[in-house]
Amino acid sequence: MSKEDKKPKISSRRKFFTLMAQNVGLGVMGGLLWTGYAAKAKSSPLTLRPPAAIDEEDFLRTCIKCGLCSEACLNRPSNIDKESGRARPSTLKMAKAEDDVTIGTPFFIPTEVPCYMCEDIPCVPVCPSGALDPQLVTNDKQELDPTMMDMGLAVVDQNSCIAFWGIQCDACYRACPLLDVAIKLEYDRNERTGKHAFLKPVVVMNACTGCGLCEKACVTEKPAIFVLPREIALGKPGSHYVKGWDTKDQQRVQERVGKDVTTHTKRSEKKPQDYLNMDLEY
Amino acid sequence: MKWSNYKYLILRRIVQLTLLFLYFGGNVYGWKVLTGDLSSSSLFTTIPLSDPFAILQMFAAGAAVGLNALVGGVIITLFYGVIGGRAFCSWVCPVNMITDLANWLRRVFYLDKIERKVWASRNIRYYAIVLALIVSFISSMAAFEIISPITIFNRGVIFGFGAGIGLLISIFLFDLFVLKNGWCGHICPLGGVHSIIGKFNLVRVEHDSENCTLCMKCKDVCPETQVLNMIGKRSEFVTMAECTNCGRCVDVCDDDALEFAIRNVIKDTKGE
Numbered sequence: 001m002s003k004e005d006k007k008p009k010i011s012s013r014r015k016f017f018t019l020m021a022q023n024v025g026l027g028v029m030g031g032l033l034w035t036g037y038a039a040k041a042k043s044s045p046l047t048l049r050p051p052a053a054i055d056e057e058d059f060l061r062t063c064i065k066c067g068l069c070s071e072a073c074l075n076r077p078s079n080i081d082k083e084s085g086r087a088r089p090s091t092l093k094m095a096k097a098e099d100d101v102t103i104g105t106p107f108f109i110p111t112e113v114p115c116y117m118c119e120d121i122p123c124v125p126v127c128p129s130g131a132l133d134p135q136l137v138t139n140d141k142q143e144l145d146p147t148m149m150d151m152g153l154a155v156v157d158q159n160s161c162i163a164f165w166g167i168q169c170d171a172c173y174r175a176c177p178l179l180d181v182a183i184k185l186e187y188d189r190n191e192r193t194g195k196h197a198f199l200k201p202v203v204v205m206n207a208c209t210g211c212g213l214c215e216k217a218c219v220t221e222k223p224a225i226f227v228l229p230r231e232i233a234l235g236k237p238g239s240h241y242v243k244g245w246d247t248k249d250q251q252r253v254q255e256r257v258g259k260d261v262t263t264h265t266k267r268s269e270k271k272p273q274d275y276l277n278m279d280l281e282y
Numbered sequence: 283m284k285w286s287n288y289k290y291l292i293l294r295r296i297v298q299l300t301l302l303f304l305y306f307g308g309n310v311y312g313w314k315v316l317t318g319d320l321s322s323s324s325l326f327t328t329i330p331l332s333d334p335f336a337i338l339q340m341f342a343a344g345a346a347v348g349l350n351a352l353v354g355g356v357i358i359t360l361f362y363g364v365i366g367g368r369a370f371c372s373w374v375c376p377v378n379m380i381t382d383l384a385n386w387l388r389r390v391f392y393l394d395k396i397e398r399k400v401w402a403s404r405n406i407r408y409y410a411i412v413l414a415l416i417v418s419f420i421s422s423m424a425a426f427e428i429i430s431p432i433t434i435f436n437r438g439v440i441f442g443f444g445a446g447i448g449l450l451i452s453i454f455l456f457d458l459f460v461l462k463n464g465w466c467g468h469i470c471p472l473g474g475v476h477s478i479i480g481k482f483n484l485v486r487v488e489h490d491s492e493n494c495t496l497c498m499k500c501k502d503v504c505p506e507t508q509v510l511n512m513i514g515k516r517s518e519f520v521t522m523a524e525c526t527n528c529g530r531c532v533d534v535c536d537d538d539a540l541e542f543a544i545r546n547v548i549k550d551t552k553g554e
Contacts, residue, residue, distance in 0.1 A: 023409070027409060027413060030410075030413055031413050031416060031417055034413065034414075034417045034425060034429075035417050035420050035421055035425075037428070037429070038417060038420075038421035038423060038425055038428060039421060041423075041428045042423070057422065058345070058346075060343075060422065060423045061340060061343040061344055061345035061422055061423055061424075062340060062345040062346065062347065062348075064321045064322045064332065064333075064336055064337075064340065064351055064424075064427075065319070065321050065322075065336075065427055065433060065437070066318040066319050066321045066322035066323060066332075067309065067318060067319050067437065067440060067441060068317055068318045068322070068323075068324060070309070070441065071308060071309045071312075071317050071318070074309060074310075074312070075309075075312035087310075087312065093441075094437055094441045096441075096442070096443075096444025096445060096446060097434070097444050097445035097446040097448075097449070098444050098445040099444070102423070102428060103428050103434070103446070104321075104427065104428070104433060104434075104437060126324070127348065128318075128322050128324070128330050128332065128348055128350035128351040128354060129322065129332075129340070129345075129347055129348045129350070129351040130345075130346060130347060130348030130351070131348075
C-alpha cells in the first residue's frame with residue numbers, strides 16, 4: 001500500500017466494501033421507492049369495505065386479496081337472475097390498479113351495486129385471513145345477523161334532498177332494508193304553502209348499516225343521500241363532555257380515575273383576590 | 283416436431299391454463315372446484331390453500347392471520363417442499379407464460395447473441411424477499427402483494443384486467459429486451475421463496491452423463507442455466523434450489539440423458 005503507486009490499487013478488501021456499499025445502496029434505493037409506493041397505495045378514506053371488515057388499518061394488513069368474498073357475493077343463490085339463470089354483477093369488487101383503493105382488496109360502490117344485506121351474509125365466513133370477522137356480525141344467539149353490519153353511514157344533504165324542499169319523495173325510506181328503523185320520516189308543517197307536510201328522511205345513526213340501497217334509490221341527479229365510512233361521517237365530542245342528564249353517562253364521571261386535571265400555574269396557587277391584584281402597583 | 287420434445291411444455295401449459303380456467307369459472311360460473319385466487323384459495327370449498335410468502339408478509343406487517351389462511355399456507359409449503367420443489371414457478375404461475383414467451387422470442391430472433399451486457403445477480407430475489415418483509419413491516423401492509431404481477435395476472439383473469447396489465451407488458455419487455463430471464467430468474471421474490479421451500483423435495487431431474495452427447499440443447503432452453511452445471515460431467519440429480527422442475531431440458535434431450543426421478547434427499551444433500 002505504498003503511496004508511490006501510480007495506479008490506485010484495488011485491494012480485495014476495498015473491492016469487498018465497495019460491492020457491499022453498492023448492494024446496500026441499491027437495496028436502500030429499492031426499499032425507499034417501494035415504501036413510498038406502499039404509502040401512496042393505501043386506500044382512499046372514502047372506501048366502503050365489505051360487511052364485518054375489521055378496522056381499515058388492520059384490514060390492509062390482514063386482507064390476503066383472494067377475492068373469496070367477492071365470489072361468494074356474486075354466486076349467492078339470491079343473485080342469480082331467474083330469467084337468464086346468470087349471476088347479476090356482484091356488490092363487492094376487487095380493486096384494480098386504477099381504482100382509488102389498495103389493489104386486490106374488496107370494496108363496493110353503492111351507486112353501482114349496493115349491498116343487499118343477505119340473511120346468511122355469504123361473503124363473511126369464507127374469508128380465510130380474518131380481514132372479515134364473523135364475530136362482528138354475530139348476535140347473542142350466535143347467529144349471523146345482517147342488522148349488525150357496519151359498512152358506513154348514510155348521510156342526507158338537506159339542500160339537495162327534494163323531500164326537504166317539500167316535494168313528496170320517500171324513495172330512500174322505502175328502499176331501506178331496515179324500513180322505518182334505519183331511516184325514519186320526520187313530519188313537519190310546510191309553512192310556505194300552509195297546507196302541506198314535509199316528509200323528511202332522517203337516518204338513525206345506530207341502526208344504519210351503510211348498505212347503500214338508499215343511495216342507489218335516490219332520485220336526484222347526484223344522490224342527496226349517500227354512504228360514507230363512519231370514520232368520515234361522524235365527529236367525536238371527546239370524553240370530557242358528559243351528558244349530565246344521562247345517568248349512564250354520568251357514571252363515567254364517578255368511575256373516572258387518573259391524574260389530577262386541575263391546572264396549576266403560578267397564579268392559581270394564590271386566591272383570586274390575591275392574584276387579581278397581584279400585578280397592580282399603588 | 284416430435285411429441286416427446288414438447289411433452290412437459292404442453293403438460294405445463296395445460297396445467298397453468300386449467301388452473302386459470304378453474305379460478306375463472308369459480309368466480310364467473312360459480313364452480314366450486316377452485317375458488318379464490320393464487321394468494322389464497324379453497325379447493326372444493328373445504329381445503330384451504332394459501333401463498334406462504336403472502337402470509338409471511340402479513341406477519342411482518344403485524345396482522346393476526348386467520349387460521350384458514352395459515353393452514354392453507356402449511357399445505358402449500360408441504361406440497362412443494364416434499365413433492366413439487368419449485369414447480370409453482372413453471373407449472374402454476376401465469377407470469378411464466380409471459381416470460382417463457384419472451385425467452386422463446388429471444389431464441390428465435392437471436393437476441394441473446396446481440397445482447398447488451400447487463401449484469402444482475404440471480405440472488406437478487408433473495409434480497410427482494412428480505413426487502414419485501416422490511417417494507418411490509420414499515421408500511422403495515424403486505425408489500426409484494428401490492429405490486430406482484432403474479433396476482434395481478436391471476437386476478438385479472440378472474441375479476442377482469444385493469445391498468446395492471448401495463449405491469450405485465452413491462453415484464454415481457456424487460457425479459458425480452460433488457461435481461462434474459464430477468465423477472466423469473468433474477469428478481470421475483472416469490473420465486474425465491476419457492477426455491478427455498480423446494481430445496482429438499484423428492485421429484486428432480488436426473489442427469490446421466492453416459493448418455494450425454496454434449497449437444498447443450500438443455501442449456502439453451504433452461505431458464506436457470508446455472509442449475510445444469512453437471513451436464514456431460516457428472517451423473518447426478520439437479521440439486522440446486524432454483525431449478526423450477528419445468529422439464530424443458532428433459533423435453534429437448536434426444537439422448538435420454540435427462541429424466542425426472544425421485545431422489546434420495548438425505549444422501550444427495552449430505553455432501554453440502
